[in-house]
Amino acid sequence: MQYHLTTPVTQEDLAPLRAGDTVLLSGTVYTARDAAHQRMMELLDKGESLPFPVEGSALYYVGPTPERPGEIIGSAGPTTSGRMDAYSPRLLDLGQAIMIGKGARNQAVKDAVKRNGAVYLAALGGAGALMAASVRELEVICWEDLGCEAVRKLEVENFPLTVILDSQGGDLYESGPAAYLASL
């Protein structure tokens, strides 16, 4: 199935999604990689609020290449999500609804996805030019010193994604290869 979703999303929006479905996502997506996640944790530890509204939000694990003059964004494919495993459950418990990246997640993240009715979506790894084509606006909202790891607010239109982890415990990285092998 293919779903059209617009952020911020609710648990009800995400409930029908199953591993292997495709999503065309529109609206605001925030970017964050390792260093930005670490700083978010420091803010939370100090009892301060995050630099963006977390409820129903989508975080994209990406560090784009610099945009050329007159362009919105450079190349912008996903980075390996597993490096964010240490931070994601806490953010999901606070209301983050969508994680976008590529690669396997650990059990703690899978549990947090189920617990919160969230989803983990894959962007196409190594297809930075293709993923950038859906980005309409870009604004660095904090931690500019982190360079490519600074938090950016992106406006995306029909950003093409694939459901990896769904709220029912589905995992495309297990079911996809298994289905192919069973077809032989």
Place this chain on the structure above:
Amino acid sequence: MKTISAAVLTDTVAKLCIKANTSLPEDVAAALASFRQAEPWPLAKETLGLLEDNLTLAKEKNLPICQDTGMACVFVELGQEVHIDGDFEQAIHEGVRLGYGEGYLRKSIVADPLRRVNTGDNTPAAITLRLVPGDQCKITVAPKGFGSENMSRLGMLKPADGVEGVKKFVVETVKLAGPNPCPPTVLGIGIGGSFDKVAALAKHALLRPLDEPNPDPYYAQLEQELLEEINSLGIGPQGFGGQTTCLGLAIETAPTHVAGLPVAVNVSCHVTRRASAVL
């Protein structure tokens, strides 16, 4: 004695950094196309098609193929009869600095592995120098992304593990990597040498075009067997399932110690980049 100026070296490295990041080597693009043709699983075939669309779009929009424009691995085969007029290593670092700036490439290098402050210009380059006979200087820039680099492994096997042990280690590496290194991957495999040499062999193996088998028929056959075994695992493009898990692999070997069988697998992705020039 032939003289090559440091400025020419810098200019060449800068151009190669940009070229490598915006156009895929022909052999890698051809492998992607031929695996897409042969892919029996519809989702996998579609995914491979999107990866090809990305190559076209990158060219049209003058964008890097992948946002991880990598650590600049620079391989130099320097003729013994060449004199470099200036500081050789500085000239290469300067080329990387210029190329990553002018090419709007991502700066992904931190100055210290634990204190992690970005150098801001993607320097230093990772330079591998080999002195060779002659009066030419061949430079290859192979930007290496770390999504795949992080999935690489090195093992000090026992001689008794033999070729089966090596195969098991390589296949295990691919299974452990799963969807993380952006499959379909390309693998550089080193066998033999010492702890440090085997990793260098694996890295160097990634420079060999995918349509060139190992010149030794024994290893050419091993390459073929490994590729078939890996492409029967079912991981598929992006780990979504399918036949195409690996586009190609190259084995490089070196003499080793009676007591050892080092093996290293340097994992690379479908955006395995390299560009060369001869001065």
